[in-house]
Amino acid sequence: xxxxxxxxxxxxxxxxxxxxxxxxxxxxxxxxxxxxxxxxxxxxxxxxxxxxxxxxxxxxxxxxxxxxxxxxxxxxxxxxxxxxxxxxxxxxxxxxxxxxxxxxxxxxxxxxxxxxxxxxxxxxxxxxxxxxxxxxxxxxxxxxxxxxxxxxxxxxxxxxxxxxxxxxxxxxxxxxxxxxxxxxxxxxxxxxxxxxxxxxxxxxxxxxxxxxxxxxxxxxxxxxxxxxxxxxxxxxxxxxxxxxxxxxxxxxxxxxxxxxxxxxxxxxxxxxxxxxxxxxxxxxxxxxxxxxxxxxxxxxxxxxxxxxxxxxxxxxxxxxxxxxxxxxxxxxxxxxxxxxxxxxxxxxxxxxxxxxxxxxxxxxxxxxxxxxxxxxxxxxxxxxxxxxxxxxxxxxxxxxxxxxxxxxxxxxxxxxxxxxxxxxxxxxxxxxxxxxxxxxxxxxxxxxxxxxxxxxxxxxxxxxxxxxxxxxxxxxxxxxxxxxxxxxxxxxxxxxxxxxxxxxx
Ligand SMILES: Cc1cc2nc3c(=O)[nH]c(=O)nc-3n(C[C@H](O)[C@H](O)[C@H](O)COP(=O)(O)OP(=O)(O)OC[C@H]3O[C@@H](n4cnc5c(N)ncnc54)[C@H](O)[C@@H]3O)c2cc1C
Numbered sequence: 001x002x003x004x005x006x007x008x009x010x011x012x013x014x015x016x017x018x019x020x021x022x023x024x025x026x027x028x029x030x031x032x033x034x035x036x037x038x039x040x041x042x043x044x045x046x047x048x049x050x051x052x053x054x055x056x057x058x059x060x061x062x063x064x065x066x067x068x069x070x071x072x073x074x075x076x077x078x079x080x081x082x083x084x085x086x087x088x089x090x091x092x093x094x095x096x097x098x099x100x101x102x103x104x105x106x107x108x109x110x111x112x113x114x115x116x117x118x119x120x121x122x123x124x125x126x127x128x129x130x131x132x133x134x135x136x137x138x139x140x141x142x143x144x145x146x147x148x149x150x151x152x153x154x155x156x157x158x159x160x161x162x163x164x165x166x167x168x169x170x171x172x173x174x175x176x177x178x179x180x181x182x183x184x185x186x187x188x189x190x191x192x193x194x195x196x197x198x199x200x201x202x203x204x205x206x207x208x209x210x211x212x213x214x215x216x217x218x219x220x221x222x223x224x225x226x227x228x229x230x231x232x233x234x235x236x237x238x239x240x241x242x243x244x245x246x247x248x249x250x251x252x253x254x255x256x257x258x259x260x261x262x263x264x265x266x267x268x269x270x271x272x273x274x275x276x277x278x279x280x281x282x283x284x285x286x287x288x289x290x291x292x293x294x295x296x297x298x299x300x301x302x303x304x305x306x307x308x309x310x311x312x313x314x315x316x317x318x319x320x321x322x323x324x325x326x327x328x329x330x331x332x333x334x335x336x337x338x339x340x341x342x343x344x345x346x347x348x349x350x351x352x353x354x355x356x357x358x359x360x361x362x363x364x365x366x367x368x369x370x371x372x373x374x375x376x377x378x379x380x381x382x383x384x385x386x387x388x389x390x391x392x393x394x395x396x397x398x399x400x401x402x403x404x405x406x407x408x409x410x411x412x413x414x415x416x417x418x419x420x421x422x423x424x425x426x427x428x429x430x431x432x433x434x435x436x437x438x439x440x441x442x443x444x445x446x447x448x449x450x451x452x453x454x455x456x457x458x459x460x461x462x463x464x465x466x467x468x469x470x471x472x473x474x475x476x477x478x479x480x481x482x483x484x485x486x487x488x489x490x491x492x493x494x495x496x497x498x499x500x501x502x503x504x505x
Contacts (some may be wrong), residue, residue, distance in 0.1 A: 005259040006032050008476055009250065010469075011240050012266030013224060013232065014042020015462045016450030019469025020264045020476075021227045022072060027477055033232050034252065036239030040224035040232075042266070043419065043451065044462050046215030047302075051413035052343035055302030058377040058422075059318045059332040060216040061088075061208045064463045065491055068470065076222035083209045084338050092320040093402050094156060098312075101320065103156045104148050104184040105199035108192045114155050115193055121149020122186040129183065139428065140172035147183040160322035163329035165425055166296040166381035176426035176458040178489040208317075210337040216462075240267065245444040246278035262476035264469065266450035268421050269293070269437060281440040292433025293455055298422025299378040299386060301395040302334070303405075304342060304413030306351065309333060309372045310406055319404070326398025327391065328376035335372040342371040349412040355400050356407030357393060371412065374404055379423065392416050424455040447472045449485065459488045467491075 008031035010020045017033055018040060024031040039045075043057045064070050077083065090101040095114060100106045107118045125146060137143040144157045161169050192199055211218045224232065237254035244250070249259045265272050270293060273286050313319070318332045335342045343349070348366040376395050380386040387394070392414060399405040424430075434455060441448050449468040451460040459468065464484055471482040484491050 001255040001257065003257045003259065004032065006030055007261045008032075008473070009034070009258055009260035009263045010266070011035070011250075011264070012042060012450065012453075013037070013040040013220075013234065014266055014450065015044055015220060015465040016266040016453060016469040016472075017042070017264070018220060018223050018227065019466035020266075020449075020473040021231060021469070022223070023470040023473035024477070025227050025231060027473070029473070029477055031231060032258065033227075034238040034240065034258070035232075035234050036236055036253070038234055039221060040234075041217040041220040043422075044216050044220050046217030047415060047417065049302070049304065049413045049415050051304055051349050052347060053302060053304035053371070053373050053413045053415065054215045054341045055300060055334065055373075055375050055415045056216045056332075057417075057419060058298055058300050059330055059375065060462065061210070061318075062219075062462055063208075066463055066467050069463045069466050072223060072226070072466070073219060076226055077211060077219060082212055084212055085207050085209050086317060086337065087315075088206045088208055089315050089317050090319065091316060092156065092160070092322065094322060098319075100198045103320075104152050105189065105192070107152070107189060108196050108198060110155070114151070117151035118149070118155060119151070119186070119190060119193065121145075121151030121153065122184060122189055123149070125149035125183065126186050137174055139170050140174045140177075140426070141169035143174035143177060144169060156322050159324075160320060160329065162384070163322060164379060165423060166379040166384035167294065167425060167427070168383075171294075171425075171427060173426050173428050173430065175431065176456070176488075178458065178492055212338050213340050215338075215341065219462075240265075241275060243272070243276040243446065244278050245276050245441075245446060248445065260445075262445045262447065264447045264449060264472045264476060265441075266453045266465075266469065267448075268295075268452035269441075269448045269455055270452075272441070272446070272448055272453075273437070276441075276446070279440060279444055281443075285437045285440040288433040288436040292427065292429030294381075294425040294427035294430070295421050295452070295455075296384075296423045296425060297380040298419045299380060299391055300415070300417050300419070301328070301376045301378065301392055302373060302413075302415035303376075303396060303399065303411055304349075304371055304373045304415075305355070305405060306349065306367070306369055306371060306410040306412050308370060309335070310403065312403055321398075321402060325401045327378045327386070327394045328398060329379060330377045331399070331402075331404055332375040333372075334375040342373050343369065345369040345371070347371075351410040351412055352414060353396075353411050354407065355396060355405045355409040355411060357396065359407060361410075373413075374399060380418070388418070421452045424452055424457050424460060426457050430455065445476075447476060454485055456485075456488060459484050459491060464488075464491070
């Protein structure tokens with residue numbers, strides 16, 4: 001069977017693997033990237049339904065902390081026409097009202113009994129902080145109560161975060177939040193309540209860019225095109241099925257082996273550990289992963305509708321849902337991001353069902369648009385199971401219950417996919433587990449990096465992931481310390497101006 005030998009092997013062509021490949025190419029390294037998927041993107045990919053609706057893997061918006069990342073994205077999609085710019089408009093559906101995000105600053109909108117509970121809690125929390133300035137909360141739940149009080153914890157933070165993370169906030173740590181999240185100012189909140197004002201925190205210039213064509217996945221396909229195809233190998237047969245750490249060789253599904261000097265893996269670290277042999281300390285690392293690493297799965301349900309969105313949600317980008325009237329924690333009005341996220345108006349489709357599924361479809365013929373779409377995210381874990389048989393209808397029903405669609409909206413396209421590794425949970429045991437696992441692999445020149453490669457949610461967005469890859473390449477090639485992996489707080493707090501020098505090998 002064929003055998004290849006490289007200096008640097010990269011597993012995965014999601015943002016992390018592409019970051020590593022981009023940097024390795026820039027440095028003229030001898031490398032190859034393999035991905036078992038058919039194309040680049042990983043969790044930042046975009047699917048297209050038979051009816052022509054696009055759906056990302058849940059709401060993806062780029063928040064960049066790095067000029068290097070901006071440069072690469074600009075190189076891949078350089079034209080103004082490649083992007084649409086939107087103002088961030090985001091609300092929480094709470095107690096039947098749309099509360100501008102962030103919730104804690106905008107409680108003037110909620111019923112008076114809840115305002116009263118929230119204000120009581122905010123005052124208690126401010127007093128506690130003043131009396132015990134040196135106490136550091138240990139769990140996310142303690143952090144919430146210390147920052148916002150029991151009222152907002154009960155009304156919003158606990159139920160919402162349970163829906164997102166699929167574990168109670170008492171099971172999560174709070175180091176991942178860093179020092180940067182300020183407690184709400186009780187005086188300001190009370191003033192806002194008395195004057196019936198909302199604070200709307202994004203500010204006047206809070207905008208984001210979204211690719212005009214091909215969704216978020218279009219960005220990563222375009223980035224992949226800036227890497228020579230000679231370095232990239234896609235397809236199931238390129239899936240890595242075993243790693244011999246001492247022999248520095250991986251085996252692919254095709255039977256081929258690749259020998260490497262350094263290996264950057266962006267595969268989930270639990271999978272990497274399960275297929276790695278000949279590693280000192282592997283049993284301890286596996287136990288640490290088993291005991292300390294937690295993740296949740298993400299269901300993405302996409303729904304294409306004929307007609308136009310309800311007037312109430314006009315201009316809204318993404319919405320949060322803490323309550324039990326729907327299974328999803330977030331909904332994105334995906335058709336707002338780009339007209340190309342839905343089929344053109346003249347495209348004809350059949351109605352699959354009405355939004356209110358108890359209503360009959362009266363016209364079964366193929367008819368034109370216009371079209372609009374919603375994309376929903378639902379979390380799943382062993383603590384928060386999801387009924388896979390009913391999830392689609394539960395979601396479509398929830399959309400009506402929450403006012404995201406109307407009962408007589410015509411559903412013309414349905415997408416559903418379950419992503420097993422969706423969110424890397426900042427669990428209580430995570431940091432200790434990572435401290436044990438990563439060095440065991442590093443010691444054998446296996447650098448496990450990325451959203452699930454290094455399992456740090458706080459540096460798990462696209463910009464972070466990409467730079468985890470870039471920095472891993474610099475570490476592999478030159479031993480340069482990795483900032484994003486080791487100092488998430490500094491990265492998330494720093495101004496966006498880091499560029500990299502081009503160094504020849
Ligand atoms: C629901 C959701 C919402 C998100 N929202 C945002 C957002 O708003 N903004 C933002 O910036 N980011 C967001 N992200 C994060 C973004 O998707 C990640 O940053 C990014 O995809 C992680 O990149 P990665 O390369 O580390 O991992 P992945 O994207 O998971 O890529 C890993 C790659 O490894 C490949 N692979 C796996 N196993 C093997 C194997 N055995 N052999 C070969 N190849 C293999 C996979 O096919 C995949 O391509 C979100 C993610 C999710 C799930």
